[in-house]
Amino acid sequence: MAKLYRELDEPRSIELDNAFYVEDGTWIESLTVASDADFDPETILAEIPGTSLFYASTVPTASENLDLRRLTILATESYPFVLSLILRQEAIPNRIVLQNGSFEIVATTRDWDRFRSMADAVQETLGEFDLLAVSRNEEPGEPLDSGRLTEVLVSKLTEEQLAVLETAYDHGYFDIPREASATDLAEELGVAQSTASERLRTAERTLLELIYGPRE
Incomplete structure (x- = not known):
């Protein structure tokens, strides 16, 4: 995600909608990519080693200055991959988005100790962790891409x-x-x-x- 973000001329955000582990560090990833400049996914991904485009579709938008696309890619993720850090701590990833050069993550953990372990893992491996908000809720929240809300909305x-x-x-x-x-x-x-x-x-x-x- 970070490499793709850097390759875009005017990136707005990249959201990880879903991901499935294959083997040997390879993942199938579904991404929603928003950019203020038109881009060709195949050309950009060709510049990123270990990635290949499986499928791409354009998400309709009323803005002429926004290029919004859903990409399904094969990507070899070197450790640490932010999603794997969350999953290893038995947390539910609710949202993972890269914007303004930083990852913003919403995740659900079983208890505070498990959350603290996840935060420590992110801090130790990625070098930085800022807690923006925390809440206690009986409902864990939906995992990544539970209904593809964006595509549902634009179709309605x-x-x-x-x-x-x-x-x-x-x-x-x-x-x-x-x-x-x-x-x-x-x-x-x-x-x-x-x-x-x-x-x-x-x-x-x-x-x-x-x-x-x-x-x-």
Whole structure:
């Protein structure tokens, strides 16, 4: 992941969606790669020893400046591989993403002692570990790629709905306090304020239906 990140001209993030160990340090990995510049996965991976492209697909996005792709690759990972460090401590990896040059990891452990062991392993082998947050929860959280949420969402939303959601998110509409109004979104999209508001409400309703199911 780190080598791929460095090869991209304008990387935004690389998320490890899933991984299966094969043998001799070789893994089958599913990655979601986001870049602010177009890239050719086959050409880039050819520059990284020990990797080969198995399959690539483009994830639809309303942003013209975002190249979002799902890649399935064969990769020989030298120890320590961040995923193997987590699994060896009997932890559940919920999310692993590389962005802004750093790995951000969400993982579930059985208890505090097991978490401490995982943190120590990461610190000792990778040289740095920062704890951003910790919480106690009876539910362990879903493992990597439990439902491929990104592809589900983009298949359920129209291009107009995707555009208004991305615009709202990028301009701070969902921040507290809000950094943009519905009028600001309408001006950015070049539509009437009522149209922008309607598309936003429809998109939000679609997202809620995916979570809770349709209303009776």
